[in-house]
Amino acid sequence: MSILSTAKMYFKRPAKRGSASDLYDHSVTLLDGSTLDLNTLRGRPTLIVNTASKCGFTPQYAGLQHLYETYGERGLQILGSPSGDFADQEFDSADEVGAFCRKNYGVSFPLTAPTSVRADPDPLWSDLITQPNSAPPNWNFTKYLIDADGHLIRRFGTKVKPEAPEVISAIEAALPG
Template sequence: MFKTTALVLAAIAAASLHQPAAAQTAAAPAVRPAMAACPAILKQNFKRLQDEAPQDLCQYAGKVVLVVNTASYCGFTKQYEGLEKLYAKYGGRGLVVLGFPSNDFGKQEPGNAKEIADFCFNTYGVKFPMFAKSAVTGPEANPLHASLTKATGQAPKWNFTKYLIGRDGKVLEYFPSKVTPEDPALVGKIEAAL
């Protein structure tokens, strides 16, 4: 009986060893189309704020993306808290918030990358992706914001302007700075896109 039990356990162990490979093979095709289907607006690279490692925005293909230009010393800076709450609440359903620090408005983002990253994390617990400081308006605007401005006809007018991009890469909405992350109009659009 001991020998039979050992044989049964060995057969179960062998079967379980083969199952993850089969599951991986079945799951692999689902990953490839998402990478191949990267929309034009996300076919861009930016340096990560914390360490300047290059980041391909195609990693967010298939997600609902909320793009926000940020600043550390602005009357709207407290929106970091609400943005982080949105990211925490809806991230599991496919929302990603992308923060782009900019010194374009009122010189309210004077710090270097380390100062900005430390401020965001230590003051507001920001965990959503943040990118290196860049211009978001005018001829020096980073390529993502230039594309968003073209798609909506609305350039950022101040810090914490928001753009919502759907899972298919289409720009869904422009929200001015005064629209907070808790605003029902913004939350409703996010929920509809998810």
């Protein structure tokens, strides 16, 4: 996506939902082509993040992996959604995305196949960005924390690192006792 297309994308504002919907009522295609039914994540909090491999914020993959390793055993799930919506900063091929993330950041949490999160959002992202108290990502690495029942708890902007105190405290509050 060109810089001009990226700029035009900011003028599109999706209508907000009047009430929260169940974000676990979606399925996504993973990098390996398999399907992940998000209902399998029910009962655990999930951090959903739009990612990109060629962005200045790409080092946040390391923080996301650290969260996954630290809180995964307590139930935290992380789902990355590689996207080229912002200045085409993602590889086109799922194989390239996967190889880059594993080699450079040791990513072991699931990643969707490259998808649109804002320009022409896929169904999960269309639902996610229209939730009450939500908004579309302004750039790569916007984070959305979902509770065990599939409802948005909080959105964290691009500049908020995964290891930021507000992210950690929200995750800890969402984890089971």
